Amino acid sequence: MRITPADLVPDPLSLDLQLAPGVIDFAPDVRQTSPLKVRGAADRIEEHIGPRQVVEDIRLRATLKGDFELLCARCLDPIAYRADQTFDLIFRPSGNDAEAGERAISEAETEIGYYEQSGLLLEDVVREQVLLSLPDRSLCREDCKGLCAHCGGNLNETACNCSDEIVDPRWGALQGLGAVRADGK
Ligand SMILES: [Zn+2]
Ligand SMILES: [Zn+2]
Incomplete structure (x- = not known):
């Protein structure tokens, strides 16, 4: 019009x-x-x-x-x-x-x-x-887990196997640190 x-x-x-x-x-x-x-x-x-x-x-x-x-x-x-x-x-x-x-x-x-x-x-x-x-960023829910970066699966619906295998390198470093401390005591 x-x-x-x-x-x-x-x-x-x-x-x-x-x-x-x-x-x-x-x-x-x-x-x-x-x-x-x-x-x-x-x-x-x-x-x-x-x-x-x-x-x-x-x-x-x-x-x-x-x-x-x-x-x-x-x-x-x-x-x-x-x-x-x-x-x-x-x-x-x-x-x-x-x-x-x-x-x-x-x-x-x-x-x-x-x-x-x-x-x-x-x-x-x-x-x-x-x-x-429109809202700046729309989420289906606050804690939406999103999609798996590896297999594309919806992590709200399925826990895919890839998520278990991928370990954040920072966690690896912390685990190593813990091991050293445990040994030192
Ligand atoms: Zn979502
Ligand atoms: Zn996956």
Whole structure:
């Protein structure tokens, strides 16, 4: 859905849509598993720069709700994730920041994005907001044991034989130290 300032006059545009899985390609390890609900409104904001120039911004306020599946960072098992967030963003026409005039909205006040002349693509905004909401590192559980580096087996499910055979060299050194002490006493 493309939004242009012309769509927002005389009245704001109200948004109430459901995006089916597959409409937005999120990321290779992020899969949408339910319709993604987007509810909110788009408004037009006028920014006056100097005595003459008026810039038309698009303000987008909406709530996102939907279910996703992420992959555990260690064992790659799927993890259910529920996106449920509200955002309030302002988009300026791209290429319109060349001259820093007096701005009605400063960068510090709110997050500023940009839209192309053809309009603001709502799906792009939704995609970015979902990706920003994801946890830095998703784990299926705090103590996930991950995959065996040797056979690739999931160590949460199977204790593979390789793990017994591989002895950390540091442990070997400690064991040797213990033996010396035992002998010395
Ligand atoms: Zn895991
Ligand atoms: Zn193994």
